[in-house]
Amino acid sequence: MLSTVDPAGPAAQTIATLWWVMLAGASLIFALVMVLLVLAFRRKNAGDDAGRVRAWIVGLGLVFPMTVLAALLAYGLIVGERLLPREGPDIVKVGAEGRLSAWTFTYEDAPSFSTDGTLHIPAGRPVDVAVTTADVIHSFWVPRLAGKLDAIPGRTNILRIEADEAGTYTGVSAEFSGTGYDSFTFYVIAHDAANWDAFLNGDFE
Amino acid sequence: MRDIIRILIAPLVWLATFSAIYGLHGLLCGHGINGTAFGLPIERVLLGAAFLFAILLQTALLFALYHPSLAASSEFSRFVSRATGWVGLVATLWSLSPVVLTTYCV
Amino acid sequence: MNALGRHRKLTAIWASEPGFKGWFSTVNHTDLGRMFLATAFFFFFIGGLLAMLIRAQLATPHSAFAGPDIYNQIFTMHGTIMMFLFAIPTFEGLAVYLLPKMLGTRDLAFPRLTAYGFWCYAFGGSMMLVSMVFGIAPDGGWFMYPPLSGAIHSPGINTDFWLIGITFVEISAIAAAVEITVSILKYRAPGMSLDKMPIFAWYALITALMILTGFPPLILGSILLEVERAFGFPFFQAELGGDSLLWQHLFWLFGHPEVYIIFLPAAGVISTVLPVMCRTPLLGYGWIVAAALALAFLSFGLWVHHMFTTGIPHMGLAFFSAASTLVAVPTGMQIFAWIGTMWKGRPELHLPMLHLLGFFFTFVIGGLTGVMVAVVPFDWQAHDTAFITAHLHYVLFGGFVFPIFAGIYYWMPHFTGRKRFFYLGEFAFALVFIGFHVTFLAMHWVGLLGQRRRISTYAPEDGWTAINLISSVGSFVLAIGIAMILIDVFLHALTASRGRRNPWRAGTLEWAMITPAPAYNFASLPHVTDRNPLTIEPDLAVQLAKGEGYLGTPRNTWRETLTVEVASGKPDMHVIYPANTRLPILMSAVTGIFFLSLLLKFYWTVPVAVVGVAILAWKWVWSIGRQDDMDTVPVGQDIHLPNFAMTDRPPGWWGSVFLLTANATLFGSLLFGFAFLWTVAPGWPPPDWFPPSVSALALGIIGAGLGPIAMRYATQKNRNGGTPLASLALTLAGAVLVAVACAAMMVHTPAPTRHAYAATLFVLGSYGLFHAALGILMVCFLIARVRCGFTSSARRAEFPIVRLWIDYLSVVSVLILVVAHLPGLMG
Numbered sequence A: 001m002l003s004t005v006d007p008a009g010p011a012a013q014t015i016a017t018l019w020w021v022m023l024a025g026a027s028l029i030f031a032l033v034m035v036l037l038v039l040a041f042r043r044k045n046a047g048d049d050a051g052r053v054r055a056w057i058v059g060l061g062l063v064f065p066m067t068v069l070a071a072l073l074a075y076g077l078i079v080g081e082r083l084l085p086r087e088g089p090d091i092v093k094v095g096a097e098g099r100l101s102a103w104t105f106t107y108e109d110a111p112s113f114s115t116d117g118t119l120h121i122p123a124g125r126p127v128d129v130a131v132t133t134a135d136v137i138h139s140f141w142v143p144r145l146a147g148k149l150d151a152i153p154g155r156t157n158i159l160r161i162e163a164d165e166a167g168t169y170t171g172v173s174a175e176f177s178g179t180g181y182d183s184f185t186f187y188v189i190a191h192d193a194a195n196w197d198a199f200l201n202g203d204f205e
Numbered sequence B: 001m002r003d004i005i006r007i008l009i010a011p012l013v014w015l016a017t018f019s020a021i022y023g024l025h026g027l028l029c030g031h032g033i034n035g036t037a038f039g040l041p042i043e044r045v046l047l048g049a050a051f052l053f054a055i056l057l058q059t060a061l062l063f064a065l066y067h068p069s070l071a072a073s074s075e076f077s078r079f080v081s082r083a084t085g086w087v088g089l090v091a092t093l094w095s096l097s098p099v100v101l102t103t104y105c106v
Numbered sequence C: 001m002n003a004l005g006r007h008r009k010l011t012a013i014w015a016s017e018p019g020f021k022g023w024f025s026t027v028n029h030t031d032l033g034r035m036f037l038a039t040a041f042f043f044f045f046i047g048g049l050l051a052m053l054i055r056a057q058l059a060t061p062h063s064a065f066a067g068p069d070i071y072n073q074i075f076t077m078h079g080t081i082m083m084f085l086f087a088i089p090t091f092e093g094l095a096v097y098l099l100p101k102m103l104g105t106r107d108l109a110f111p112r113l114t115a116y117g118f119w120c121y122a123f124g125g126s127m128m129l130v131s132m133v134f135g136i137a138p139d140g141g142w143f144m145y146p147p148l149s150g151a152i153h154s155p156g157i158n159t160d161f162w163l164i165g166i167t168f169v170e171i172s173a174i175a176a177a178v179e180i181t182v183s184i185l186k187y188r189a190p191g192m193s194l195d196k197m198p199i200f201a202w203y204a205l206i207t208a209l210m211i212l213t214g215f216p217p218l219i220l221g222s223i224l225l226e227v228e229r230a231f232g233f234p235f236f237q238a239e240l241g242g243d244s245l246l247w248q249h250l251f252w253l254f255g256h257p258e259v260y261i262i263f264l265p266a267a268g269v270i271s272t273v274l275p276v277m278c279r280t281p282l283l284g285y286g287w288i289v290a291a292a293l294a295l296a297f298l299s300f301g302l303w304v305h306h307m308f309t310t311g312i313p314h315m316g317l318a319f320f321s322a323a324s325t326l327v328a329v330p331t332g333m334q335i336f337a338w339i340g341t342m343w344k345g346r347p348e349l350h351l352p353m354l355h356l357l358g359f360f361f362t363f364v365i366g367g368l369t370g371v372m373v374a375v376v377p378f379d380w381q382a383h384d385t386a387f388i389t390a391h392l393h394y395v396l397f398g399g400f401v402f403p404i405f406a407g408i409y410y411w412m413p414h415f416t417g418r419k420r421f422f423y424l425g426e427f428a429f430a431l432v433f434i435g436f437h438v439t440f441l442a443m444h445w446v447g448l449l450g451q452r453r454r455i456s457t458y459a460p461e462d463g464w465t466a467i468n469l470i471s472s473v474g475s476f477v478l479a480i481g482i483a484m485i486l487i488d489v490f491l492h493a494l495t496a497s498r499g500r501r502n503p504w505r506a507g508t509l510e511w512a513m514i515t516p517a518p519a520y521n522f523a524s525l526p527h528v529t530d531r532n533p534l535t536i537e538p539d540l541a542v543q544l545a546k547g548e549g550y551l552g553t554p555r556n557t558w559r560e561t562l563t564v565e566v567a568s569g570k571p572d573m574h575v576i577y578p579a580n581t582r583l584p585i586l587m588s589a590v591t592g593i594f595f596l597s598l599l600l601k602f603y604w605t606v607p608v609a610v611v612g613v614a615i616l617a618w619k620w621v622w623s624i625g626r627q628d629d630m631d632t633v634p635v636g637q638d639i640h641l642p643n644f645a646m647t648d649r650p651p652g653w654w655g656s657v658f659l660l661t662a663n664a665t666l667f668g669s670l671l672f673g674f675a676f677l678w679t680v681a682p683g684w685p686p687p688d689w690f691p692p693s694v695s696a697l698a699l700g701i702i703g704a705g706l707g708p709i710a711m712r713y714a715t716q717k718n719r720n721g722g723t724p725l726a727s728l729a730l731t732l733a734g735a736v737l738v739a740v741a742c743a744a745m746m747v748h749t750p751a752p753t754r755h756a757y758a759a760t761l762f763v764l765g766s767y768g769l770f771h772a773a774l775g776i777l778m779v780c781f782l783i784a785r786v787r788c789g790f791t792s793s794a795r796r797a798e799f800p801i802v803r804l805w806i807d808y809l810s811v812v813s814v815l816i817l818v819v820a821h822l823p824g825l826m827g
């Protein structure tokens, strides 16, 4: 329902892959450190300090992490670039305004109306959500579709989301906002092309 | 006290240039200036120039820390100040590398 | 004089008043260190109880244990207590207790300041507890984001408790940091050059410097937010030219370094304890010093990684993502240096070592998940979920609590002079270790399944029930383990089996004394020639007790010690410490009245408290110094040193330098805030601008120039045996001019409640005015000292101190006036 590891859109998918790759790498590094730690307890033959400094501090302490981290940083930056809300031909633009404790959604393609608590989007098309707030800071988060983005007073932030298939996805406000925070949720309904047109023409539910 | 300054100077300068370039980036994106220079957008050119300046500054500092007339007198202070000198240079290259790697105002 | 006679005489000079009354007047670092630690662990206990409540609430879905109102207070107070009232004070306590002993001297640089800091901590902490008892505790989360914490959305007094209480407690952190910095740089045994300092001292020095530059942004943020709440200055309100992101920047500018301020002392403990457990010196001392320094600096360039989801452009995020990955390098280097040390030696599985292994296991996981959340896209998912809760506990518990437990068990024989008699500690360790990982390991996963942090309840359909229940069970195992450790420590203090001196056969100086430690530490001060003095001279303790070191002959009723040159460790000054006094507790009580008045909005008592603090501070400083010149003092080994009253760089000068460092950071943060709002905040330009005036600007600049020049002249005059009174009067005139210019600026500022521009100018003006008033007070003090004969051409120490403050005043006031007037004058 809210699982980031059960992605239903390209952004969430990319990030889930990133997570599994990092988990694998981290597990290997953790195992390495633990093995080294255990081996410290066995009988050893003597060595000299200069050699140890070279092996432990320069080798394992400097070269090893810098190599791994450079690769990770590059990976992270590439993924980050891919997820940015760049201009494009097929993009649907909607607005999400948070207020204690509900979201109101507006649609550039249907300026005449807004919806409360449920955001309608077309499936299979990139959607840019302009996130704003009427009071305190909130955060727009649909874990199965994409990462989260904050609604900051006085600013408009753009988040790119996309659902691969039609369906209903749960979203939550993910920045603490006081007593109503627990139940501050919303839904995203992704429509197929026909239903989306119907929605824009105003005939839904 | 001199030795303490030798030890602290390079990372301090890193901190200053890092914050300044982050600030410059915020400023350029907040107040969108337009134009190109050398065939590149003016934002990229300005950020790149600042990056280059930061690198040169760190290189100069490192050079000074190795220079016999400016280096620390005790062996220990020499070691630590040169180590932090390298930290300054590497941190500059590493942490500001996005200047030439990523999109700037999205 | 034999060793026993010397012990008796020194004890008479150094001892605190007997009984519990002594607590209120003691200025001795051993007492105060113990008091700090005891209080900090008391708060750890409270914070732990709150954690149990959190876990009880989250154990099952639809929990009705506490409603959201109460629950929000519980987790806010848990985080706040653990960070501000447990972790930082534990470092302070440990450093206060250990440093003079490790550095081979008799006390910290400013004993009364230690006491003042402790009482500010105790009173401020009590304030927070009171709010909890009455159910009006802060409830906005430990980072208190506005606008949620602003007056509109949090009208109650809850948030004020946080802003005011924590600022009060922070005074103690700043006081301790100044104290620790000066002590490490100056108060060491002769011969202890920088490279011979025990590694813990390096870590403590770096941590203290980080506190001095890391805490001021938060202090400033708290002041601004409190002023916004109390008087409606809109610093964080977007409609009126403020920006809630400014708070986030200020908070995390503090908050990220804070994490390393917590970790570094623990790393210092590891670097001290681990080699002893492995019977070998630490591998790569110089590398570790450099790595710790690198860590400290890098940690100031990471703060935006807490703001990855606030909509900052990708390049901005990428800078901080890159810096955040880089910080893992010096951390990893230390880990591998420690493991290399273990390979080099023969590790023995004593109890402290078990906790160190717990540290490795836990902290490495925390570090690895830390690197994960440094990757921007992953953080977009993980931010504000239980994944972060899990990560931060792996780092804080692994990187602080385990090492501190190791340290506690390691130094316990030193605190009490006794030894443990039972395997309770081993058993407790097992419970803590297992309990911790059961509580937090699966919490990563439930975070990825979408559980947000700070929710008070969830539904069964969410699919988080099993993990939360397991986690709660684990937390109770953990709690039992911690309780057993506390009981173990308690039993330890009560059991009668006396231990032998230096039970671990350690090499550092704190073990070269009888335990529990005598009030004076060392009967005579050692001459240090090695990083591990006890390894090369196992009999050192006896030699020192026999008075074979420096200052071995008690004189008068003086609490004597000496200071050294920073780098070389050559002795340079003779110091006489102040004795027991209730002044610190009194002054922190009056400081408390100041904060309480603000909290309860009794504004008419505020000036009373301010005057009270000023009077007490005057008394405080007045009581040191002397009215006659003193010859150089023989300190033993044919060395004669001048008393500090007859030098140009007395301890007070050093203290001022570092206090001003913190102060300048605060001022810098204020200027940063101004620039940030001006360039980035929505809601600019302001409705009306400050009316510039060439004459007001010129007046202020003349005053700012006059002060330092006249002060230098006064110093010169005094040095040459003349009377400096006329020049001091000119200095005073300069400070008065600055005060007038700043006051005029505040008067002409447009209404500060209407726009953040005017609000910030008003605060800048009052900052200048405050420092001008301080300068005036200091110059008046110096004039009084001159007239009462406390100065002479030899007794010149007070001049450079005042000069430092006057110089600072000039720099900041010129900046303030220029910032206010120049934009308008330029058009």
Ligand code: HEM
Pocket: C048, C051, C052, C054, C055, C075, C076, C078, C079, C080, C082, C083, C087, C141, C142, C143, C389, C393, C396, C397, C400, C401, C439, C452, C453, C454, C455, C475, C478
């Ligand atoms: C004694 C064992 C501990 C347990 C069982 C525990 C448990 C928890 C839990 C369950 C939360 C998350 C509440 C939520 O947001 O859903 C939490 C938050 C937190 N804990 Fe702990 N904790 C423990 C020790 C510590 C320690 C030692 C520290 C720091 C030195 C610490 C610092 C924090 C902080 C800063 C927060 C965040 C509070 C906030 O969101 O405002 N905790 N703790």
Ligand SMILES: [Cu+2]
Pocket: C255, C256, C259, C302, C303, C305, C306
């Ligand atoms: Cu951080």
